[in-house]
Amino acid sequence: MTPPSPCFALAIGNSRLHWLWEEPSQPPLVWHTPHLSREAIAHWLLHRCQAQALPDGFLMVDDDRSLLRLQQPLWNGPPPLLHMASVVPTQTRLWQDSYTPVHCLSLADVPLSGLYPSLGLDRAIALWGLIAQQRSPALVIDAGTALTFTGADAHRRLVGGAIVPGLSLQLRSLSQQTAALPWLDAQALHQPERWASTTEAAIYSGVLHTLLAGLTDFVQAWQQDYPTSAIALTGGDAPLLYRHLQQATPALAQTLDLLPSLLMMGLRSLTCESMKKRN
Numbered sequence: 001m002t003p004p005s006p007c008f009a010l011a012i013g014n015s016r017l018h019w020l021w022e023e024p025s026q027p028p029l030v031w032h033t034p035h036l037s038r039e040a041i042a043h044w045l046l047h048r049c050q051a052q053a054l055p056d057g058f059l060m061v062d063d064d065r066s067l068l069r070l071q072q073p074l075w076n077g078p079p080p081l082l083h084m085a086s087v088v089p090t091q092t093r094l095w096q097d098s099y100t101p102v103h104c105l106s107l108a109d110v111p112l113s114g115l116y117p118s119l120g121l122d123r124a125i126a127l128w129g130l131i132a133q134q135r136s137p138a139l140v141i142d143a144g145t146a147l148t149f150t151g152a153d154a155h156r157r158l159v160g161g162a163i164v165p166g167l168s169l170q171l172r173s174l175s176q177q178t179a180a181l182p183w184l185d186a187q188a189l190h191q192p193e194r195w196a197s198t199t200e201a202a203i204y205s206g207v208l209h210t211l212l213a214g215l216t217d218f219v220q221a222w223q224q225d226y227p228t229s230a231i232a233l234t235g236g237d238a239p240l241l242y243r244h245l246q247q248a249t250p251a252l253a254q255t256l257d258l259l260p261s262l263l264m265m266g267l268r269s270l271t272c273e274s275m276k277k278r279n
Contacts, residue, residue, distance in 0.1 A: 007272035012086035048073035129266025
């Protein structure tokens with residue numbers, strides 16, 4: 001009897017690669033890497049995704065158990081099917097050329113209605129992840145390269161959303177597009193005074209306070225229309241923004257769930273769960 005196949009999935013974001021591996025009766029492994037060159041991909045796959053086959057600092061894991069498991073080859077024998085969801089066409093083609101077999105997910109694979117053709121696949125999958133884990137209506141706030149809002153009603157139909165440059169992108173753009181303003185690291189951001197007396201603090205104040213005000217406005221507007229909705233904050237800058245929300249508007253922060261791996265939860269629901277049913 002053929003043993004059940006593992007679930008192997010990749011979500012390609014604008015800044016990072018997000019990975020999921022799950023074997024039958026085992027907890028899932030989730031890890032992250034930067035985008036990889038063709039040469040780095042070939043070397044890593046030759047070693048069946050062992051951590052040691054990546055340059056130092058390239059592998060980011062959520063727990064020590066995942067790091068320990070990734071010291072060993074992920075598979076023996078033929079490579080397993082890779083389920084891939086991507087919003088970066090160049091990276092999509094690179095992985096299609098480098099790995100076999102691969103299945104590219106599309107919006108048609110996400111069981112939500114009302115999706116428009118140009119909607120980011122990552123936004124749809126993260127929204128499905130919240131609905132599958134909790135309930136609908138649902139609103140996902142993804143604090144990644146862009147800060148996005150994506151909501152669905154009680155019938156699992158897309159209501160719509162909004163997109164604004166994310167925290168790190170706003171800080172970086174001020175440095176890149178001006179002659180005198182410095183580059184600032186979002187991860188070094190403390191709660192700044194609103195009326196700042198240095199250039200660095202003024203940048204932090206302007207970006208953070210306007211971003212939090214906009215986020216608060218969108219959440220309150222959504223809660224007026226969907227008072228029983230699940231609301232989640234996810235993405236790379238989510239823990240940082242959540243801490244600032246707790247300080248600035250603690251009552252509103254309590255209505256949000258911090259779920260940094262929501263995209264992978266949605267991807268797992270779409271791939272691993274369907275594979276379990278087939279097995």
